[in-house]
Amino acid sequence: MNFEVPVAVTEIAAIIGAALEGNSSLMATGINEIHKVRAGDISFVDFEKYYDKALNSAATIIIINKKVACPEGKALLVTDDPFSAYVSLVKRYRPFEPAAKPISDSAVIGEGTVVQPNVFIGNHVRIGNNCIIHPNVTIYDHCVIGNNVIIHAGTVIGADAFYFKKRKERAVMYDKLESCGRVLIEDDVEIGAGCTIDKGVSGDTIIGQGTKLDNMIHIGHGTVIGRNCLFAAQVGIGGKALIEDNVILWGQVGVSKDLVIGKDAIVYAQSGVPASLEGGKTYFGSPAEESRAKMKEINWIKRIPEMWEKLTNK
Amino acid sequence: MNFEVPVAVTEIAAIIGAALEGNSSLMATGINEIHKVRAGDISFVDFEKYYDKALNSAATIIIINKKVACPEGKALLVTDDPFSAYVSLVKRYRPFEPAAKPISDSAVIGEGTVVQPNVFIGNHVRIGNNCIIHPNVTIYDHCVIGNNVIIHAGTVIGADAFYFKKRKERAVMYDKLESCGRVLIEDDVEIGAGCTIDKGVSGDTIIGQGTKLDNMIHIGHGTVIGRNCLFAAQVGIGGKALIEDNVILWGQVGVSKDLVIGKDAIVYAQSGVPASLEGGKTYFGSPAEESRAKMKEINWIKRIPEMWEKLTNK
Amino acid sequence: MNFEVPVAVTEIAAIIGAALEGNSSLMATGINEIHKVRAGDISFVDFEKYYDKALNSAATIIIINKKVACPEGKALLVTDDPFSAYVSLVKRYRPFEPAAKPISDSAVIGEGTVVQPNVFIGNHVRIGNNCIIHPNVTIYDHCVIGNNVIIHAGTVIGADAFYFKKRKERAVMYDKLESCGRVLIEDDVEIGAGCTIDKGVSGDTIIGQGTKLDNMIHIGHGTVIGRNCLFAAQVGIGGKALIEDNVILWGQVGVSKDLVIGKDAIVYAQSGVPASLEGGKTYFGSPAEESRAKMKEINWIKRIPEMWEKLTNK
CATH class of the missing domain: 3.40.1390.10 (MurE/MurF, N-terminal domain)
Structure with a gap:
């Protein structure tokens, strides 16, 4: 900031x-x-x-x-x-500025952009041209949205980072790190219904150009997502991750914080990503591994009873 | 359409x-x-x-x-x-028609139906009798809701299908397949808070009579759900799935697209369903298998160290 | 009640x-x-x-x-x-009382509390001092919120319990157990965006003092959460669970109903908790086990091919 x-x-x-x-x-x-x-x-x-x-x-x-x-x-x-x-x-x-009205007078909204009813647009928000902001969307103060962006109903852009300091000596143990960052959504992004994209602690959470998010996706504070990524429903990504261009995450994938998923990587549904993944490969499992190796492992597990028999029948 | x-x-x-x-x-x-x-x-x-x-x-x-x-x-x-x-x-x-007001004049709302504050009801929506639509719900244009339906707060009915065509040659890689389908919710359905039920690409997403959904459930475009199903919180179902009558899905189950889950099937919590499941059985795991076989497998895994010992002590 | x-x-x-x-x-x-x-x-x-x-x-x-x-x-x-x-x-x-306006006249809101636009506050709700209720939040009737509480956008407090009685003989199979409980949120709690916290069937769902919830967390009816807990995004907890003080649940953890997670327990991301867990320990997996044992098991699985070779090469 x-x-x-x-x-x-x-x-x-x-x-x-x-x-x-x-x-x-x-x-x-x-x-x-x-x-x-x-x-x-x-x-x-x-x-x-x-x-x-x-x-x-x-x-x-x-x-x-x-x-x-x-x-x-x-x-x-x-x-x-x-x-x-x-x-x-x-x-x-960067004090919290309570809103005087649902769409702040200090917000700038581009030509051709449609803002549906019951939307909240906070102070100093900038929205580009030819966007559609569907009903009941919330855009917190200072967020910046490009051109041709679609945001579906109920999505929340720019809520506070989930970031606390532990104070062992106090009865109320967690002290909040107030966030002063923003969310930047680049051109041609579509964000599904019921998503939450948190602002950065002090920098920006970025959704890169042309990236498409399905419904109920959570993106943590300060995470940077490249261009033309495709995330299916209920994916969750922790804070300060870097997801490079063209990454595909299938439904309910969970990605930890502070890591990199390389360009063109594909992660299958329900996988859990605890650490960085090299680009250009396909992954599966929780914790995620290269999908072919993981599939083999799943087959090996099925052979345990056969091994037991071999072992005990000798 | x-x-x-x-x-x-x-x-x-x-x-x-x-x-x-x-x-x-x-x-x-x-x-x-x-x-x-x-x-x-x-x-x-x-x-x-x-x-x-x-x-x-x-x-x-x-x-x-x-x-x-x-x-x-x-x-x-x-x-x-x-x-x-x-x-x-x-x-x-089927052009996108920006809303003139939170509840469209072209919407038809039945007798005895309560619409709570901050609800959005789009153009040409039809809602039956004796429903309760809780606050901050969004119902997109053309959706149809039966009688005695309860929809809890923050739920989104009828957002666009997540369906894109890849254009390798273009910088902005994904072209949106505009959806013109609807969501049909039959009588006696209850939908929890924070759910998202997408419209069909061209046909209908259907929630069958008497089905009950808990909170934060995602239903993809064109998926058809039978009667008297029970889905626990945070279940996600991809597009164009067919879930037959009386199916029970426990919490956080993920179901892939284009498949069938047969009548009376039960799928335990956090399971992942990548392909069709026969009805009348109980499943667990990611990927999901018959639960009894899966439980046996989990026990076999626990015996690997014993096998290792047998193998190396001979 | x-x-x-x-x-x-x-x-x-x-x-x-x-x-x-x-x-x-x-x-x-x-x-x-x-x-x-x-x-x-x-x-x-x-x-x-x-x-x-x-x-x-x-x-x-x-x-x-x-x-x-x-x-x-x-x-x-x-x-x-x-x-x-x-x-x-x-x-x-405890009849359902349709709202006459977005913020009920019977609601009591404390000094210094900021209620942002598009919030719904139901009948008989009490909110303490110095809270921030962000846009598009829904607080159902009778809920009670303490002091210094922050609730982020789109969150739903007090939706109905997901609790039905099966009637095999009827075409519409599930009868709703109407809930008359409340949600109590104690002082110094922060709740992220897009969460859903259901009311108790007849008693209270409680979020203990100083507990912090990230985004898209589901808490079932009647669940009691202790002080200073920390839950990462997309955690789901079933009904009537007891989560003791200082428990940490990482992202996408699922917790079943009617169980106890003991004080100071830590559960790693995407784990599934089907039964009570002792406090003071760290858990992983679906179903969750002590994390060190689970990690060993994951390593043992990797050695199956080596065992097969040992077994067949003799």
């Missing part, structure tokens, strides 16, 4: 009550979780084992829970609870 | 720019995909291997991509791209 | 046309299915094998289909069809 105008690091330090180390003349241009940072960004780290990754990332300003050597040209903001400090910045610079 | 009034085949030929072969005095009475054709229908075929099937089908008028011998009493419409020609006819004779 | 004011057992007998046996001066204070009864309740039993359980339950008034000895201090209401008698009482004392 980028700020509308850059903010002085001294101002950020004052807002979150942090000690400022390093370059105190820096201007912050945005805020991002560590996986998505660019130069000018504020990010945070609260585990020592991730300090190096954070300090060496593209982030210019790092909220951290211990005073360490500040890398050249960067600034550190030292505070006891970097997570809460980060969340407070998200809430300040 | 039937036309409101029959259309001369010569007019159809002119609309799609096709060469007319055979009987030029025919009147077309409707338009259907090849799986659903009746006498008087227009259909299409674009692969040589399906030519015979199409030419010998009940369809009276066939859009085809090569000049072949025209069967007696029929007409051929020869054009380079029968798929696009067919889609253009669907769009012309 | 409790009555607003107690009702004389003689009045109940007259309403359902039952013969009254035992203490005719009793006052009924509520109506409950047998699993949830408290002193003062009316309940019903219609199978001889459950007579003892019903007669010895906390219920004070039992609708029964045969004259038997009435326990001291109780009353029996003898009628041919106790199920239908019970349902008629539910319909009389």
Whole structure:
């Protein structure tokens, strides 16, 4: 997420009550979780084992829970609870804006686009030309939808990331990482009824051009889907996955977070994908394996009684 | 889908720019995909291997991509791209009609039926007597609902079929087969919250009398479900399946397209049904097998370590 | 469900046309299915094998289909069809009240709570302070929501229990058990988009404090979920399950009805839980087993071809 105008690091330090180390003349241009940072960004780290990754990332300003050597040209903001400090910045610079009406005046809707009754379109949403948004669809604030997009009834675009920090010492154990990302839906996408596509924590969830989703598909926060993919009904994909072009997922496939499914891969129905899959191949099973090997395995299992007999009749 | 009034085949030929072969005095009475054709229908075929099937089908008028011998009493419409020609006819004779209001004036709603707030009821919808349509339900144009039907909140009846033609040569790879079918829900059906029941491509998706669906169930285009079936939550069924009377599907079962599940079959939770199942039996597993055999198999797997020991200790 | 004011057992007998046996001066204070009864309740039993359980339950008034000895201090209401008698009482004392408007005048909404557009809030609903109810959410009558609760778009709280009685002799085979329970959502809960949480048949479905649900999660009637649980997308849980504190269910897990998952249990993605699980352990598979044992089993299966070779090469 980028700020509308850059903010002085001294101002950020004052807002979150942090000690400022390093370059105190820096201007912050945005805020991002560590996986998505660019130069000018504020990010945070609260585990020592991730300090190096954070300090060496593209982030210019790092909220951290211990005073360490500040890398050249960067600034550190030292505070006891970097997570809460980060969340407070998200809430300040991308506050939740309750809707005054079902279709926000700040939304921009292109020519030839049909918005059916009972649709909600949030603040700062942009929708391109010649789209159809069917009834009872919800589009949260800041989402961006291209041209020739069809979204079927009841689908939800841009709900919050499911992302919590565990606080073992507290009675209410999970602290929410407020999300400030968006959903971007490219041209020529069709999304079925009853789908949910979450916004990124700080970056964008993307559905690539020409991709078609059937009904009741869940896409987690920050996941990026390529062009011309085809997902059948009830597929679920976790957060920050990368699904390359032309991937086909059949019904009820589940895909874990933080992985890559390579171009042209096909995954058969009800498979579970716990880790990255190479492109150009066909997979089956939970956990998913190459489908031919899996089919052989299924046949081998059928031969266990025969083996038992061989073994005991000798 | 039937036309409101029959259309001369010569007019159809002119609309799609096709060469007319055979009987030029025919009147077309409707338009259907090849799986659903009746006498008087227009259909299409674009692969040589399906030519015979199409030419010998009940369809009276066939859009085809090569000049072949025209069967007696029929007409051929020869054009380079029968798929696009067919889609253009669907769009012309069953155009998408944007809604002027949440409940269309052309909808007919029976006596004693309660429609709760925030419901969308499209054009030409018919709903019988003594139904309850709960909030935020969407019923697309042309769907037909019987008497004593309960539809719970957020359910979507009649979204488009998930049906695309692959165009390898194009950057945007999938061409949509516009659907002109309907959903028919018979008397005494109850449908849970958050379900999606797609319309048929050209015929009807049918939910038979007395059938009860739990929440978040997906029913694909053109699927026909018999009487008194019971489906638990999160079941998904692909397109053009036939589920006979009294079938029970437990939670999260997935059923592939184009198959038959016979009368009185029971399928246990999370099973995957890739092919037709005989009626009167109980199934489990993904892929599903008779449950007793599957349970035995699960037990055999547990004995592999024992077999290994037997094998290596000799 | 409790009555607003107690009702004389003689009045109940007259309403359902039952013969009254035992203490005719009793006052009924509520109506409950047998699993949830408290002193003062009316309940019903219609199978001889459950007579003892019903007669010895906390219920004070039992609708029964045969004259038997009435326990001291109780009353029996003898009628041919106790199920239908019970349902008629539910319909009389908790009738379906069609909504006059999207947000009922009888609903109580706390300070600082934001209700976004297109939300439905039914009769007698109570919502606490500082909640966010996102667009197109449906909250059925009588549900109760605590403080600091977030409910994402399209979610349905309080739809009817999926609970039917089979009537083999009838053409329309399933009789609905009308539900009169509620959903209680405790403080600090977050519920994702497109979830469905059914009301209890007569008691409450409960989501415990601090629990977080991702998108498209189904929770069946009367299920009780503890504190600080974390469920990933597309999880489904049947009716009357008890999920204790801190349980983590990963994506697409299915949990059967009438079971207990113990405190701190973790169940990996796509697992199926057919029976109770001890707390503090990690599970995987369908049916679910301890994950380490399941992983070993998966490895053993891979060795079947090696065993076959050993067996046949000797």
